Amino acid sequence: MNLLIILFVLGVVLPFIGLYKIFEKAGYKGYLAFVPIKNYLIWLKIIGKPSWWIVFLVIPFINMIALL
Numbered sequence: 001m002n003l004l005i006i007l008f009v010l011g012v013v014l015p016f017i018g019l020y021k022i023f024e025k026a027g028y029k030g031y032l033a034f035v036p037i038k039n040y041l042i043w044l045k046i047i048g049k050p051s052w053w054i055v056f057l058v059i060p061f062i063n064m065i066a067l068l
Contacts, residue, residue: 022046
């Protein structure tokens, strides 16, 4: 049971830590990685995609392709 909790926490926390570091290296404030929607808009700016691509995030399977 404890191992499952540890794996769950790592699966949730590690991506946010990575996104925090990416935002800081790109010149944005790291805490914006934790703000829903805003973090996707900044991520799209960092990877050079137009901000209207946020619409793709609500379409199943397309969202995985849009964030690649």
